[in-house]
Amino acid sequence: MNFAAARLRNHGGLALVLAAFALAGWKVLPLGTLAPASAPTPALFASTVAPPAPAAGSSGGSSPIAGPAAALAPGRLIQDSGIPVETRFIPSTPGMAVHAASLVELANGDLRAVWFAGSREGAGDVAIRSAVMNGTSLQWGPETTLLNRTQIERGLWRYVKKIGNPVIARAPDGSLMLWMVTVSLGGWAGSSITWARSSDEGASWSAPRRLVTSPFINISTLVKGAPVTYADGQIGLPVYHEFITKFSEVLRLDADGEVIDKLRVPASRRTLQPVVLVSGPSTAQMFMRSDRAESVMTSSTTDAGQTWSPATAMVWPNPDSALAGAVTFTGGRWLALNPAPRGRESLALLGTAAGGSFDTATPWLVEFAASMMGTDRSLQAHERALTTELLAKGVSAADAQADIASAKRQLCGTATCAPEFSYPYLLQGRDGYLHLVYTWHRARIKHVRLDVARAPGAATPSLAGAKP
Template sequence: MDGKMRATAPGRTEAFLPSPTVQNHAANLSLLPDGTLACVWFGGTMEGMGDISIYMSRLAPGSDVWSEPEKMSDDPQKSEQNPMLFNAPDGKVWLLYTSQTSGHQDGAVVKRRISADGGKTFGEVAVLCEIPGTFVRQPIIVNDRGEWLLPVFRCIGVPGARWSGDADTAAVLISTDAGASWTMHDVPDSIGAVHMNIVPLDGDEMVAVYRNRFSEQVLRSHSSDGGRSWSAPEPTDLPNNNSSVQAVRASDGRLAIVYNHANASMSEDRRQSLYDEIEGEETEAPAEAAEPVGRKAVWGVPRAPLSLAFSSDGGERFGGRIDLETGDGFCLTNNSKDGLNREFSYPSILATPDGAIHVAFTYFRRAIKHIRLSPGTF
């Protein structure tokens, strides 16, 4: 994989990002201050293993080749996952990611590194949030009051059981001092709503879309106070297979969402948990106890097709679906070494000032694929 962008259809170019690892997952796109398109993701042998680290590749302005990736984290005792980049108002670039032991997401903490030179180099690793079980996936949003909103999901351990996502909830970490300190604000009635993705509309109006642990529908909630408080998540008309979604406002004002058009009602495929291939006999107490909620997270529903849809009413209704990748989406294993996984998943979407839409996503857990759609193709 040489990282070169190639035209595959009118108005569509694609590239597989170079990587030194056999497994690559959970891409996030961002524009750096100088206009460089950056992509961060995690790579190693298998999600949850100690060799899972954060990587970053860049597509410089005017270039059609993604750079060789730089390793951005390297704790051999931790699985470092779900990275994202944030352009702070002061010009610094933040890299955030999670850090956990094995498959124990209920023990994860959030770490960060900061760049003072536009994302060229990054400073030392520090812990941003040490509340165990705090997980990130989606970008920081700055509201009109200058408050930083970091959507998180809280991986809650159920007593007597390994973490499997059954009791996870959503929250927003808010900073009023440019990231020096944060306070946790829970989203009400949000069991099963994770990967909260905040999209500003106008003024203090914001919407959020969510992954659904129970593999039913993409969820949505609303804020009228700049993201400090949120309505309870409710189903949209889009299916969700307990895999990540991401949304952004396109240049024409529509809400564009990239997701898998699949849910549990469309397939009987199931697996025990996300980490059932690496879980051994070791035990680790849950970070936070919760009463059994009576529902189990649904894992293993195929992660395909990878689709793009649009909304003109802030996510209340979606249409105009475009399938970006099609296949069987087999994900009953995370095995990349033997090529057993065939998912298209964990998409990131970015609307750039030239009117284009960029999508980066997991391709068979072997590679990160980038697609650029020119204006007029969507």
């Protein structure tokens, strides 16, 4: 072998790869096949609401309520607040590692949830799983497999090592879109986004395709948050980059699901998993996870996403964990997050009226490990707490033991465990109820259905009965 050629392959080739990575992470203007040379002016947001006029004497913002210091007050669970709440586990194979659920409402009012599950995160047996909740009986049907690794490999014509973070949503044309993270080489930083489309409410799916987010190596773009739509039928998909550095951006997809542009959020270095809440035809706010476990980061746009303000920190801490958000039909806004500086032992909802600030919102705790276990994080306390809830929700003793074994594999050391409620996803159904799904101890997906409008004295946006 020619020595110079070998050296070029070993050193020059590496430099080219690193250069390509750097270029792949840059803002893509109309480059190559990503956009025409003269791209049209982007349309306004389609999913807008008309905020109600403030009452006399009102500032029009959120109510003056207790700040974040109350976040972890013992006993302040939403189930104890008088708000009508229903909780249930979505059926899944006992003993599997489950994570990263998302939701879409079907044409008949049912809900479809998707998540990934396998023997462990990143394992070769991980698949995209799904279940459907009957909108009348509110009962979840059995778990099914939407896509497994073999099916994805056949669609992409490439080896797939890992699958994760499925996001399901309805496209402007009425079809369902499913985006997910796939990895062929390395860890999650080597991800690309794979997508498929369904024209029958998720019963069957098109062959998976790779989303081209860069004209170079086309890796290190990941998805987690729900998309937004534009008046011209395009889709804005919030994504994030992980290789070398981390930052948040928004992909603009055409009606065929292909990338035509992308825009990085300024000063969003060290952020992940952006969530976009649209408040008007040209206005929206983005919320981002901090990989330094500092504060929730936020950015905003006043020109329908053509530009975003530099990311800044909120008052709420973020323990390097995902958030979720939703805007209701009346303009109320909701965030679900882990509200502590460290760990994922509590999960809370923040709600504001249209135009309100989350910085002063009262946290409503959905889960709080201390309410179940006190300060005891022993293996025995962890098993007792999980057993009690699983059996109370109708899970058989055998299945409960399999789920507890899964939780122990992922969250426990030799003597102690780290309870986890994480990766929330929010959706308002057409009946006005707010639906929350999240990972419960890495062993189950839990579904919470809230009728917050009936909370006694709750100073929160109205949900129930509202129509789009």
